[in-house]
Amino acid sequence: MPTPASRRSSRQVTGDDIVVETAWLYYEEGLNQTEIAGVLDVSRATVVNYLQEARERGYVQVRLAPxxxxxxxxxxxxxxxxxxxxxxxxxxxxxxxxxxxxxxxxxxxxxxxxxxxxxxxxxxxxxxxxxxxxxxxxxxxxxxxxxxxxxxxxxxxxxxxxxxxxxxxxxxxxxxxxxxxxxxxxxxxxxxxxxxxxxxxxxxxxxxxxxxxxxxxxxxxxxxxxxxxxxxxxxxxxxxxxxxxxxxxxxxxxxxxxxxxxxxxxxxxxxxxxxxxxxxxxxxxxxxxxxxxxxxxxxxxxxxxxxxxxxxxxxxxxxxxxxx
Structure with a gap:
């Protein structure tokens, strides 16, 4: 059965969509940064930047329980x-x-x-x-x-x-x-x-x-x-x-x-x-x-x-x- 990563390996994601895609893969599907880099054909450092951008834009809000x-x-x-x-x-x-x-x-x-x-x-x-x-x-x-x-x-x-x-x-x-x-x-x-x-x-x-x-x-x-x-x-x-x-x-x-x-x-x-x-x-x-x-x-x-x-x-x- 194909993994989430293999299902997306042929997708071409650009622009704002790639930030959203990165956030989804990381926070919802549980892929690590190296795996996401392989899926999206980018460097791991780029994945880190996309995740940071997702938080800055408010796409992702991480909250700890007070x-x-x-x-x-x-x-x-x-x-x-x-x-x-x-x-x-x-x-x-x-x-x-x-x-x-x-x-x-x-x-x-x-x-x-x-x-x-x-x-x-x-x-x-x-x-x-x-x-x-x-x-x-x-x-x-x-x-x-x-x-x-x-x-x-x-x-x-x-x-x-x-x-x-x-x-x-x-x-x-x-x-x-x-x-x-x-x-x-x-x-x-x-x-x-x-x-x-x-x-x-x-x-x-x-x-x-x-x-x-x-x-x-x-x-x-x-x-x-x-x-x-x-x-x-x-x-x-x-x-x-x-x-x-x-x-x-x-x-x-x-x-x-x-x-x-x-x-x-x-x-x-x-x-x-x-x-x-x-x-x-x-x-x-x-x-x-x-x-x-x-x-x-x-x-x-x-x-x-x-x-x-x-x-x-x-x-x-x-x-x-x-x-x-």
Whole structure:
């Protein structure tokens, strides 16, 4: 009896059809990449590219069952210890920290769609973690979803700005996007006040504050952290906030160990969400990667900004150890 491969050996498949054919052979008929290469008369590397293209186009959507990760021993301990609605813990990789961070981001991208509902208004922060998450999202339309940029734009060494983070999330969910077309930090408080009074900016700020759920990462307070490299704070300003007890940065604003906002010289010049507003939401989804951010993540949890947490195994263990 002919195999699926032999039945197709004489077919000539081109264009978009070859991407669909490759996906079907791999995911539905169980052929491996070498077998598919023989069927389609292409190289194995080409098969890999077709499979990746199928996922990027939304032809294939691979989903892991959230229960396997939210029901993990560490996830349950995080939830019970910190009063979270849910936690999603990814196993660490036996490799470099960037590999583990990439796994956490991928896990967050897999989980996020299940936390959103039609009609939600998702406030999105900025940073490399959120940018990478947006890139990792599988296309999946969510009806009547609006994505809101929570912080103005700023310079960044990574080649993207805050509006790219929110725009990419919106694109993956086929959602409406409301960006904030101002810098994150102004040179003078007077200029910030003037911009807030402009009709267009005032409307964007009002829309921004209408979120029902938030998506963010929290930054550290080291001299090489994003808050300095992006130009939000100078090293002198960072030193002032550290002197006031700052341990983390959330949406461009500094928080202490209890998660309390530290009011200082940047606040009147900042164009973005006020941290008190971040507590007034249905869900606060935080993605935390790296041992250097554990203290900042704990501060955000203690401050009441987080209901749902995505992190790695070692970071989860460190958070729980710090709570005892």
């Amino acid at each position: 229960a396997a990760f939210t029901g993990h021993r560490l996830a349950m301990a995080l939830r019970e210890t910190f009063g979270l609605a849910a936690a999603y813990v990814l196993p660490d990789m036996d490799g470099a920290a960037p590999d583990t961070a990439a796994r956490v981001v991928r896990g967050a991208a897999d989980w996020l769609p299940s936390l959103l509902s039609p009609g939600d208004r998702l406030g999105v922060a900025w940073g490399k973690t959120i940018y990478d998450l947006a890139e990792a999202l599988e296309p999946r339309p969510i009806e009547d979803l609006t994505v809101l940029q929570l912080v103005g734009s700023m310079a960044t060494p990574y080649g993207f700005s805050a509006d790219v983070c929110s725009s990419n999330v919106a694109r993956k969910f086929s959602a409406r996007c409301v960006n904030l077309h101002v810098p994150a930090i102004l040179s003078e408080a007077r200029i910030a006040r003037t911009l807030r009074e402009e009709a267009l900016i005032a409307a964007q700020l009002e829309a921004m504050n209408g979120f029902t759920k938030t998506l963010f990462a929290v930054g550290s307070c080291t001299e090489d952290s994003h808050v300095v490299s992006s130009g939000v704070a100078t090293r002198q300003e960072l030193a002032w906030y550290l002197g006031q007890g700052a341990v983390g940065v959330l949406c461009g604003r500094f928080i202490d160990r209890a998660g309390t906002p530290i009011r200082g010289p940047l606040d009147e010049r900042m164009m973005g969400v006020d941290l008190d507003r971040l507590r007034e939401r249905q869900a606060g989804i935080m993605v935390s990667t790296g041992a250097d951010r554990v203290s900042a993540a704990l501060a955000a949890i203690r401050g009441g900004y987080v209901t749902h947490l995505v992190t790695g195994q070692a970071d989860a263990e460190a958070m729980l150890a710090s709570a005892t």
